[in-house]
Every structure is written in structure tokens, then in C-alpha cells.
Amino acid sequence: MGLFSFIKDAGAKIFGIGTTTEEDTAEAVAEELKLEKAAAEKLKETIVDLQLQVENLDIFIDDDIAIIKGLAYDQTTKEKVVLVVGNSKGIAIVDDQMEVEQTEPEAQFHTVISGDTLGKIAKEFYNDAMKYPVIFEANKPMLSDPDKIYPGQLLRIPVLG
Known part of the structure; x- marks a missing residue:
């Protein structure tokens, strides 16, 4: 999938890293x-806790860049792992180097802006605001409530069908 850009200070606070102001x-x-x-170990624990199936998962963090390697069960799992890592405070770029065991269509991604709701996003991508549960389900378990999204968060928008 390649490189994904995130707003490094907009994510969930999973670890306390960032650039240092010291010499x-x-x-x-x-x-x-x-x-x-x-931080990389904490992210790996989080991915295991979320029951995302990735063999030989390896995460390397250098400043605000995270490199992810491993064999994901499927494309959905791969995309969710990228979101878990990228939507973490302190990460600005995710270099996805994972492979996939079972292929499926790649999802689109949407960066949440102020005023967005899952319904509004569903209307934009599917022309039907009532399809917001599809987006909510596609971003579980990272999302626990369809009303709890925040500006800067990157969401998966799966292909319908």
C-alpha cells in the first residue's frame, strides 16, 4: 500500500514520544x-489485543515515521493495522511494507475534518448517509462509538459489494 500521512498530534495518545527540544x-x-x-512494542501489543491477525509483525519507529512489516491475514487487517499505528499521537507517516495472505479490493481513506460525521462521510462516498454503519464496522475496533471521531483521524472507507 505504501506511505500514509497522518497528523501526528491528532491521534490517540498511546505513547509519549516526539521530537526533543533538548540539544x-x-x-x-x-x-x-x-x-x-x-512505543513500537506498545503498538504491537495493541494490535494483538485488537485481534488483528499479522504474522511476524514488526514495527520500527524513527522520529514520527513508523515502518510496519509482516504478513496480514487480509487487506482489511492490513488497512486496520495501518490505521492503529497512524492514528497514534506522534506518528506522521506510516510506511506500510506488509504483505497480504488473502487479497481483496483496497479501501479508500478519508481524513476527518471538523464537522464530519460518519453519516456525512457515507453520503460523500456512497451517496447514502444511512450507510454510516458500513464505515463504523470497517473501522472497528479502533472506533468504539460512531459519534466519537476526531479531526485528523484517518478512516477506512471500504468498497461496497
């Missing part, structure tokens, strides 16, 4: 690497 001393760099490793 780049060896100690600060070592601390940053430690935080990035911890």
Missing part, C-alpha cells in the same frame, strides 16, 4: 531510541 546529545538520542522502541 541532540548522545544521552537524548539514546532516550529517544528507548522511547521509540517502547
Whole structure:
């Protein structure tokens, strides 16, 4: 799928990393690497907790870029993993290098803006606001409530059919 851009300060706060305002001393760099490793481990735990099936999952974080590798069960799983990682505070770019076991059509993506609702997004993509549950289901378990979306969040918009 490639590179995905996210608004790094708009996501769910999963870990406490970001650019440092201190001078780049060896100690600060070592601390940053430690935080990035911890953040990657936390994201892997989150993906396992969400029961997203990815074999040999590996996440590497460098500053605000996350690289994801592994074998996803299907395209939906792959896209959800990208969203879990990218919709995390501190991540601006996700470099998706995962492979897929079972192919299916790729979803479209939509970045939520102020005033968006799932109904409004469904109207835009499907010409039917009442299809908002399709978008909600496609973004579970990252979304727990159809009314709880936030500006800057990236959502999957699956192909109907």
C-alpha cells in the first residue's frame, strides 16, 4: 500500500514520544531510541489485543515515521493495522511494507475534518448517509462509538459489494 500521512498530534495518545527540544546529545538520542522502541512494542501489543491477525509483525519507529512489516491475514487487517499505528499521537507517516495472505479490493481513506460525521462521510462516498454503519464496522475496533471521531483521524472507507 505504501506511505500514509497522518497528523501526528491528532491521534490517540498511546505513547509519549516526539521530537526533543533538548540539544541532540548522545544521552537524548539514546532516550529517544528507548522511547521509540517502547512505543513500537506498545503498538504491537495493541494490535494483538485488537485481534488483528499479522504474522511476524514488526514495527520500527524513527522520529514520527513508523515502518510496519509482516504478513496480514487480509487487506482489511492490513488497512486496520495501518490505521492503529497512524492514528497514534506522534506518528506522521506510516510506511506500510506488509504483505497480504488473502487479497481483496483496497479501501479508500478519508481524513476527518471538523464537522464530519460518519453519516456525512457515507453520503460523500456512497451517496447514502444511512450507510454510516458500513464505515463504523470497517473501522472497528479502533472506533468504539460512531459519534466519537476526531479531526485528523484517518478512516477506512471500504468498497461496497
